[in-house]
Amino acid sequence: MNKILLLTTLLLFSIFELQSQSLMVLNAEDKSDVSNGTLIRIGSYDESTIEVGAYVKNTSGATINVWVKKYTNEIVSGSEAYFCWDGCYGSSTNSSTNYLSVAAGDTIKAFSGDFKPNGLSGISNIKYTFYIDHQTTDSVSVNIQYNISVTGINDIKDQYQISSAYPNPATSVVYFNYTISGNTDGKIIIYDIVGKKVKELITDKNSTQARADISQLNPGLYLWTFEVNGISVKTEKLLIK
Structure with a gap:
């Protein structure tokens, strides 16, 4: 039973956040630009898995190889955060082991930042950074906030x-x-x-x-x-x- 209410809003990390010259992150729901911003998902503790999709766009004029790194900024103890890119990784994996090639001007729809509440409530913030062939100076991030309540919306x-x-x-x-x-x-x-x-x-x-x-x-x-x-x-x- 789906009890997730989507609330998507753009929050800036910081005016000092480094901007990518080659990459852009788009909200999979409405294709809005959420580069270096936050996607908020509100769900219930009894959800099995909360999936948050995002698209990665190559804004450069050449094909690039894109990797992903996960940063667990804040997580409710006992819950799990993991992601899919070139494949799906376990919650203990923080970096993709392979890249995906994105042609100039193309958008790839392979990313999913997933979360298992495991019956627990609270707020968790997981940041994902997309970068080019280990060039951290040309990267873009998106923070996904999972706001899990002990009461479902249907209730x-x-x-x-x-x-x-x-x-x-x-x-x-x-x-x-x-x-x-x-x-x-x-x-x-x-x-x-x-x-x-x-x-x-x-x-x-x-x-x-x-x-x-x-x-x-x-x-x-x-x-x-x-x-x-x-x-x-x-x-x-x-x-x-």
Whole structure:
């Protein structure tokens, strides 16, 4: 039973992160550029395996040989992280033993960063770096964050309803209509395009509408998410003019 809610947002590692001149990482879901950013997957502790796909694009003018290295930045003890590239490796393997050749301008769809919660909850961050023939100076990375809850999304789906944000596009104020059960905690969070939280609203059980003042936010694309009991259950785009 699939209980995974996809939440994809781009978070910059650092302004000092080295940018690849030859490689780009794309989100397999929507083909957006997530180079040196973060893909977030929200799932349930009872999932067997959570698979996160990413595409690697050769932006250079020549064929290149691409390798993969895994960095376990943070992991819930007892869970497992592993990846597939030229083949699928065990959780104890951190580097691919072979490369994949990518022609100039081509995109390869072989990568998968997989995670086994093993019945455990918590947040794990695994970074994967793609590099050319051991040339670490020409590389690109993507961090995959696995946010595993002890409660599945299907377990709380009857406890809430929420509309899309309106108006959208918006200029100064945006509204959300919702219903939420008396024993459920909910909040609406708005993020900018680099993943910084810019607004948070706590839902009122005695109300059915939330109002967000966005007049101080810069024009551009944002993401908003609705959390119920700490689980992100809905995420959509918001355009501010």
